[in-house]
Amino acid sequence: MMPVPSPPTRPALRARYDARRREVIDTAARLFAERGYAATSISELTDATGLAAGGLYHYIEGKDDLLIAICDELLEPLLERAREIVADEAPPVEQLRRLVEAWVAHVVEHRHHMLVFTQERQAIEHERRWRRVRSQRKAFEKILDDVLARGEADGSMTFTDRRLSLLALLGMVNYTPQWVRSNGRLTPAEIAEGYCTMVLKAG
Amino acid sequence: MMPVPSPPTRPALRARYDARRREVIDTAARLFAERGYAATSISELTDATGLAAGGLYHYIEGKDDLLIAICDELLEPLLERAREIVADEAPPVEQLRRLVEAWVAHVVEHRHHMLVFTQERQAIEHERRWRRVRSQRKAFEKILDDVLARGEADGSMTFTDRRLSLLALLGMVNYTPQWVRSNGRLTPAEIAEGYCTMVLKAG
């Protein structure tokens, strides 16, 4: 992930630097989610972080570096967790439940990151510097599709159209951050269970 | 909808003016969908429309006027169609099918408009001047929810959680423009049928 302009060489300071950088990224995620990336100015960022312009640029290479960092914070841990889940030997239906539960919990926890990811989707899909983010997204979707394919193959799941079911599931989960509230009526686990039921019972 | 700075008073010219304005709006929708609203400059708009800056401003009040016009072009006909569908006496399940089919066809046809609407969602939800767009969105969602409620009441539909089913449906359909291609493998009607099945069979 190549952390930026001048991370301290002294190991004792490295941890603090990383933590502060993460604070900056999370603050940016919140602002970008609320106002949009392009519509959020550096000066709004300095207001929200308490840093001056120069101080801010101590932690980032540029404004678009922030956007990539936000997507990394979102996708890397999710992808890692997904790989753990499909690594064990549970049956496909069970793996799907675990995947969707972890996924919903993750997007709820990183609601702002996810809203930014959604808003900037077109840029992510079309511009060159987003290659890694794009391939992470694709890798996650492939994990999902593979689980559905294994379930279809062993007869534990049936789909009229497996690809449509996958896309529907992506739609449901990706849309979730638009309406969830922490301490809302439904827990992430309940939401995830509902989604799984819709995908699996449709046949 | 109060069409902008100086629509011609002569009736013969009014039609041409309106058509040209719509061209401008549709071009803007395409560019905004591809690059994002804030990231698209007026000069990109003039390049794409063939108008110079001054000519462009003959048809719009300002850049944000374009955004509102895009949402109006998207939501007004959809809402009107939805009201027609629920006005007749078909049973709730049939009304739902018709609604979702019309809705999916509409977002596929107005794919760019819908992508812009999705990307600018946060602004739409939070800023004052978007009140009308917001209330149109809410009105449409209420129509959907009412159909589900009637179906639940007469026993023709069952939901573990009706609100979650509604939100899942919104997610599926709103996400559709991200992946559909015209002349893709599935027709809008097939997509809509798949979505309905997932919502209705989940119980």
Add this chain to the structure above:
DNA sequence: CAAGATACCGAAGAGCCGTTCGAAATTAGA
């Protein structure tokens, strides 16, 4: 405590932004 690395500041700069406006070109209708 000394000294060097680190963290931060904030004014300055170059560039692009959306918008305006007076004038020119085009068109409709008498």
Add this chain to the structure above:
DNA sequence: TCTAATTTCGAACGGCTCTTCGGTATCTTG
């Protein structure tokens, strides 16, 4: 054809953008 309405042009403007940079304060470590 003449005229007034309409359409289009494109240079100019003020403002805001992101980023840089020289300098200062703070902190770690020997």
